[in-house]
Amino acid sequence: MTADREERLAEFLAFVRRRLRGEYEVDEFGFDADLTDHLLMPPLRPLYEKWFRVDTTGVHHVPATGGALIVANHSGTLPLDGVMTAYAVRAEHPAGRHLRMLGADLVFKTPVLGALARKSGQTLACTPDADRLLRAGELVGVWPEGFKGIGKPFKDRYKLQRFGRGGFVSAALNAGVPIIPCAIVGAEEIYPKIGDVKALARLFGLPYFPVTPFFPLLGPLGAVPLPSKWYIEFGEPIPTDGFGEHAADDPMLVFNLTDQVRETIQQTLYRLLTQRRNVFSG
């Protein structure tokens, strides 16, 4: 056994000991950094590097310290785009920041998934939580299209849906933190959603029940995402601290900023798509 392996073994055993004794910190949102870094993040590496071969650019636009809000397009039937963005920020950013994502209440209602989401740093997408995280100087990620974005049919790929009611802009204005538009290309093709079984969705209480070329046809095998080539691009930050104290209460300003963020992401998506020659080889 090499010294390097031995060191990793020692680290792993220390991790197991900490877990057994409950010697780790959890913040008020339920974020467990110890678990995230040692157990949840490592298996994402092959997915990020080998399967999707994610090409991340513009990481320097993400500040090394202090609050910031990353706003990205949502797609792919299952929220793998969120997971990959979180991994990108953690692994590729020099400061190795944790991305604190805002998720739908369905996530937190679901057993196992909900607990896991909280432990990995996510919290419910609501104004008080966004405010609290941003004011605490955390890096927050939000996918304002929500289910409309992630569950849109394959034919509508890369067409941004409505950006909610602009709640994320108000949160950024309140905390005076920059908004970083983020465009993700490749996630649309992992599970091409060609149909939706409404009756089953209602039965399970889901927003949609996807039909892809391989699911539910191939059963669990159909749950393997297609190995599309991904691009994640962080754009130039949009500052929000120069608008005065009650800027968040000005609906016109909020709409304009929302539009600006949405347009920036849409244009970046088009640019990345014209540069892409093949869905799978990039």
Add this chain to the structure above:
Amino acid sequence: MAPKVVLVTGCSRFLGGHLVARFAADPDVERVLGVDTEPPSRDLLRRMGRAEFVRADIRNPLIAKVVASARVDTVVHASVTADPGGPGGRSVMKEMNVIGTMQLLAACQKSPHVRKLVVKSTSAVYGSSSRDPAVFTEDMGPKDLPSSGYAKDAVEVEGYVRGFARRRPDVVVTALRFTNFIGPRIDTVLTRYFALPVVPTIMGYDARVQLLHSADALAVLERAARHDLPGVFNVGGDGVLLLSQAIRRAGRLPLPVPSAAVPVVGRVFRSARLVDFSPDQLRFLNWGRVVDTGLLKREFGFTPRWTTRQAFDDYVHGRGLRPLIDPGLVESVERGVLDAAARLR
């Protein structure tokens, strides 16, 4: 204004009793009255010293005579409880909590001497659900109004207290929304729960738990009674433990129970007289709850001395809870594996 004549309800329980003892030890307080339906334990009675124990039911209008004739100026209402304990069970508990508060407030409203009212409420008024914000501030309401149990009692109690504050604007009213108490000596549903050798949890969920050391709880109640600090305040220790983490720190074994089987398991534990969880407390084990204590620190002027984790560890040590898996064993296994790996090199 410093209190001269203090009346404390729920004096046979831990917090009420120790609060009475503190006022009894203060020569500046002329009279201390402790009210409860049952006499305090001998140990508690001894601590209470010169304080007078009044065996009275606050549901009875008689309480008005006590408040008026003793010229009580400060009332600490600490008897609202989550523990059905007594023979009557839940329905009596609800009566004591809600009707008792109504009667006590009616008595306070009648008496011109009353200057201050401190109410021990609970953060359970925020409810507990998957749609909750991560941290509750005082101005937030529950997402799902608690439909029964202690939480609903507390919501109703706070409603009556607000009504009282409107009718008697000259009285300083402080409502304290406490998180769950923990400590080496206090006896609550939660302290009994964590002392079980195998702790049942709800499968697939891990609640965020915020605790308050009983010593801090006492200090907050005392401060509220001694100073004029009107308002509603969340009271809880800093930091959070996950339920699974707390169970590990106590050295217990978790027993995950599928959600569907939770009511059955709950009934078994209740009939075995181990732990009695009401439905709203079960929801708490499901989702947990964290409150913001910024207002407590800034305006009330109190920072809890114990964090959630320190308070819990103090409880574990104080109760002498022995881990089921010997920590020495874990370490020796760890060393053994590392030694074996080194030999393989």
